[in-house]
Amino acid sequence: MKKGHLMGLCMGLAxxxxxxxxxxxxxxxxxxxxxxRNGQTVEDGAVGxxxxxxxxxxxxxxxxxxxxxxDVNEEFTRRTGIRVNYTTFDSNEALYSxxxxxxxxxxxxxxxxxxxxxxxxxxxxxxxxxxxxxNFRYIDERFRDPDYDPGSxxxxxxxxxxxxxxxxxxxxxxxxxxxxALWDDRYAGKIxxxxxxxxxxxxxxxxxxQSLNTTDENDWAEAAAxxxxxxxxxxxxxxxxxxDKMESSEAWIAPYYSGDAAILVENSDSIRFxxxxxxxxxxxxxxxxxxxxxxxxxxEAYINFLCDPEIAGANMNYVGYSTPESAAKEYMDDEMVxxxxxxxxxxxxxxxxxxxxxPENTSKLVDRLWAEVKMGGPGESMVLVAIILGFLGVYLxxxxxxxxxxxxxxx
Amino acid sequence: xxxxxxxxxxxxxxxxxxxxxxxLIVFSFNDSxxxxxxxxxxxxxxxxxxxxxxxLILEALCNTLLIAVVSAAVSTVLGTMAAIGINSMKRxxxxxxxxxxxxxxxxxxxxxxxxxxxxxxxAVRLFxxxxxxxxxxxxxxxTFCLPYxxxxxxxxxxxxDPNLYEAAQDLGCPPVKAFFKxxxxxxxxxxxxxLIMAFTLSIxxxxxxxxxxxxxxxxxxxxxxxxxxxxxxxxxALSTVMFAVVMVxxxxxxxxxxxxxxxxxxxxxxxx
Numbered sequence: 001m002k003k004g005h006l007m008g009l010c011m012g013l014a015x016x017x018x019x020x021x022x023x024x025x026x027x028x029x030x031x032x033x034x035x036x037r038n039g040q041t042v043e044d045g046a047v048g049x050x051x052x053x054x055x056x057x058x059x060x061x062x063x064x065x066x067x068x069x070x071d072v073n074e075e076f077t078r079r080t081g082i083r084v085n086y087t088t089f090d091s092n093e094a095l096y097s098x099x100x101x102x103x104x105x106x107x108x109x110x111x112x113x114x115x116x117x118x119x120x121x122x123x124x125x126x127x128x129x130x131x132x133x134x135n136f137r138y139i140d141e142r143f144r145d146p147d148y149d150p151g152s153x154x155x156x157x158x159x160x161x162x163x164x165x166x167x168x169x170x171x172x173x174x175x176x177x178x179x180x181a182l183w184d185d186r187y188a189g190k191i192x193x194x195x196x197x198x199x200x201x202x203x204x205x206x207x208x209x210q211s212l213n214t215t216d217e218n219d220w221a222e223a224a225a226x227x228x229x230x231x232x233x234x235x236x237x238x239x240x241x242x243x244d245k246m247e248s249s250e251a252w253i254a255p256y257y258s259g260d261a262a263i264l265v266e267n268s269d270s271i272r273f274x275x276x277x278x279x280x281x282x283x284x285x286x287x288x289x290x291x292x293x294x295x296x297x298x299x300e301a302y303i304n305f306l307c308d309p310e311i312a313g314a315n316m317n318y319v320g321y322s323t324p325e326s327a328a329k330e331y332m333d334d335e336m337v338x339x340x341x342x343x344x345x346x347x348x349x350x351x352x353x354x355x356x357x358x359p360e361n362t363s364k365l366v367d368r369l370w371a372e373v374k375m376g377g378p379g380e381s382m383v384l385v386a387i388i389l390g391f392l393g394v395y396l397x398x399x400x401x402x403x404x405x406x407x408x409x410x411x
Numbered sequence: 412x413x414x415x416x417x418x419x420x421x422x423x424x425x426x427x428x429x430x431x432x433x434x435l436i437v438f439s440f441n442d443s444x445x446x447x448x449x450x451x452x453x454x455x456x457x458x459x460x461x462x463x464x465x466x467l468i469l470e471a472l473c474n475t476l477l478i479a480v481v482s483a484a485v486s487t488v489l490g491t492m493a494a495i496g497i498n499s500m501k502r503x504x505x506x507x508x509x510x511x512x513x514x515x516x517x518x519x520x521x522x523x524x525x526x527x528x529x530x531x532x533x534a535v536r537l538f539x540x541x542x543x544x545x546x547x548x549x550x551x552x553x554t555f556c557l558p559y560x561x562x563x564x565x566x567x568x569x570x571x572d573p574n575l576y577e578a579a580q581d582l583g584c585p586p587v588k589a590f591f592k593x594x595x596x597x598x599x600x601x602x603x604x605x606l607i608m609a610f611t612l613s614i615x616x617x618x619x620x621x622x623x624x625x626x627x628x629x630x631x632x633x634x635x636x637x638x639x640x641x642x643x644x645x646x647x648a649l650s651t652v653m654f655a656v657v658m659v660x661x662x663x664x665x666x667x668x669x670x671x672x673x674x675x676x677x678x679x680x681x682x683x
Binding site for chain 2: 054056087088089090105243247
């Protein structure tokens with residue numbers, strides 16, 4: 001009896017503790033935002049000294065002090081006294097779900113073009129106070145007033161680039177000038193494609209001469225049909241694995257973002273980069289401040305700091321993307337500034353188009369069409385059903401066999 | 412002949428298990444400008460140098476280790492208490508409790524992650540906080556480690572002779588002391604297993620942390636965010652270091668256990 005009491009008490013205690021603990025922990029979480037927010041002294045004068053801002057950027061997208069580069073965040077803290085809790089995401093959609101899901105309080109985010117326009121449409125971005133961002137004057141004319149943010153009220157460009165074709169001249173002797181090379185059956189099995197709907201469909205859209213931001217359902221269906229036609233030739237739909245596959249000659253031709261893949265061209269004599277003549281997608285990753293930010297002035301100071309030509313130059317040297325500030329180029333390696341991969345000719349840029357947010361029903365259509373492209377038509381889902389039925393059959397057979405065996409043993 | 416076949420089969424199994432780790436270790440020493448993971452460019456320690464310069468990775472690692480240590484410790488204490496309680500229950504309530512305990516384990520991680528996130532977000536709003544962070548990660552990790560601890564402690568309790576505890580009390584030991592002197596040593600192996608299990612589960616958890624991390628970043632989340640560009644071989648270097656540390660720890664623990672067993676054997680043979 002006594003023992004029962006003690007044990008019951010123990011267990012009760014355990015569960016009480018859990019109950020008490022969880023809310024207590026979350027309150028704690030609510031109070032200190034990041035890992036290092038405590039023990040700050042507010043110094044007089046400087047705005048925001050001792051504050052920590054939460055910055056959310058793409059992975060590996062800032063100079064971090066390795067390989068002799070500038071540690072951008074540390075430099076910012078040194079100059080302004082504002083601390084940076086820097087975290088990273090892998091896709092625009094991940095960023096979006098984090099913002100919408102709540103529970104994360106970001107001060108600076110760096111989404112891509114179409115996500116910027118989506119966030120603007122959903123009123124999730126705060127209008128920037130450009131008197132706090134004087135370095136905006138360094139941003140080149142062509143990057144102001146973009147389609148995704150008319151009037152440049154919510155965003156400041158961080159980097160940009162174009163999508164182009166990388167190909168290995170050891171295996172592909174002709175000079176490639178058109179996206180149609182990705183449909184060439186001489187390269188069957190050696191072609192890679194993007195593993196995301198808009199980038200992949202954009203290639204088909206350029207071939208068909210459509211706008212990337214069309215809302216016409218027939219246009220999208222046509223583009224998807226073109227991708228389905230290409231599918232048997234494609235080795236794989238990949239993102240970052242393109243580096244390994246191209247380097248080891250496992251694949252010969254692949255579309256990718258100029259900034260990321262430029263390193264391939266630099267380090268291999270046989271890999272070449274070309275922007276096809278049909279035109280291409282040009283993309284921008286831009287700095288924004290969510291409306292929920294509690295430290296808007298400090299966040300603007302951070303954006304201003306990243307726009308400082310000297311910082312931007314040092315940063316881009318490491319990141320390997322193109323800067324929207326011509327003034328920053330004098331702080332960068334000549335090799336990079338003169339490379340046509342990073343800074344394509346004006347004439348090529350004429351033929352580019354940027355993504356903007358699609359209306360709800362169009363983006364649903366795009367997702368559905370993409371799923372059809374990747375999974376194949378209804379024919380292949382029949383195979384899947386057959387496989388599942390097969391497994392069920394085997395499972396049932398085993399069950400019946402076991403039952404009969406047991407019956408026989410009992411008898 | 413039969414033995415050789417069996418050996419070969421075992422070899423294959425181990426090869427299958429360890430080949431990925433081996434490749435990972437080899438490529439952490441790869442000297443390549445392009446951070447390649449498939450083309451060998453000579454031996455170098457550059458990724459190790461880079462790893463120890465990279466503040467972001469080290470910060471993420473620190474967070475991960477802190478969370479793992481705290482949540483393993485807390486969930487072990489709570490789990491042991493819960494196991495003792497469950498063990499002394501009557502048949503029906505015990506069954507119910509065990510089902511409740513098992514449920515989070517069979518539940519898909521993503522469901523646990525999302526539901527915890529929703530709970531935490533509303534709790535944070537309720538208490539006027541702004542953001543999830545370290546605290547919510549602790550709570551989430553303790554929650555999903557708990558059932559594993561309970562499940563590893565419970566069998567030890569069932570194996571234990573229940574009369575031992577009562578005997579100790581009959582001999583004048585107060586209940587608390589009897590627990591620490593008699594029960595705890597008996598179930599210690601289960602507790603240690605639970606602790607180690609909780610620790611490893613917490614270190615490599617991605618899905619639940621992803622949803623509950625707020626503005627804190629753990630190592631798995633950081634690694635995942637590298638996938639747009641490419642996962643840097645620094646991660647290979649880091650994994651190699653972690654693998655080596657775990658290996659050394661396991662060897663030490665095993666050596667110590669073996670040593671203890673030997674002395675025990677000696678003692679018992681002397682007594683005989």
